Amino acid sequence: QVQLVESGGGLIQPGGSLTLSCGVSGGALSSLSMGWFRQVPGMEREFVAAHTWSGGNAYIAWYGDSIAGRGTISRDNGDNTEYLQIDRLKPEDTAVYFCAAVNAQRFNYRRWDEYEYWGQGTQVTVSS
Numbered sequence: 553q554v555q556l557v558e559s560g561g562g563l564i565q566p567g568g569s570l571t572l573s574c575g576v577s578g579g580a581l582s583s584l585s586m587g588w589f590r591q592v593p594g595m596e597r598e599f600v601a602a603h604t605w606s607g608g609n610a611y612i613a614w615y616g617d618s619i620a621g622r623g624t625i626s627r628d629n630g631d632n633t634e635y636l637q638i639d640r641l642k643p644e645d646t647a648v649y650f651c652a653a654v655n656a657q658r659f660n661y662r663r664w665d666e667y668e669y670w671g672q673g674t675q676v677t678v679s680s
Contacts, residue, residue: 554579554669556651561674568641568678574634574651574671582609582629585654588636589664590647590676600649601625601636602661614661618645641678648673 560572576584588600602614603625613625624637634651652667659666 554584554653554655556653556669556671558649558651558671558674561649561676563677563679564641565680566641566643566678569637569639570641570676571635571637572649572651572674572676574636576632576634576653579653579655580629581627581632581634583655585656585659585661586625586627586634587652587654587661587664587667588625588649589652590645590649591673592647597650597664598647599662599664603627603634604659604661605657607657616662643678645678646676648675 555577557575564570585604587602589597590600591597599616600619601623604612615623619638622639627634650673651671653669654667
């Protein structure tokens with residue numbers, strides 16, 4: 553059973569940067585497609601970024617409109633850790649951020665219900 557644990561959230565000032573980590577256990581990150589979503593109370597879970605596996609050592613990065621041009625998704629397969637960096641943070645980036653995983657190559661990476669495994673979430677608050 554794949555388990556995911558996020559870390560790296562906290563209180564960040566507007567304009568700052570943060571890097572979220574998602575540690576993977578119970579499976580090999582190298583054969584997983586990964587996604588990041590965020591959620592604020594009363595709202596639906598929002599797609600932030602995805603790193604889809606295309607087979608072998610090929611991965612494709614995708615970004616939601618909310619962080620386009622400000623985000624970088626990456627992975628360290630040897631360390632079984634997925635990363636999401638967001639620069640130039642805005643107060644509207646405040647949310648609980650979740651990482652998610654699925655053992656698939658072709659799927660709708662923007663839909664949260666396409667993912668099989670989820671972390672517990674980490675709070676990110678952007679405020680001065």
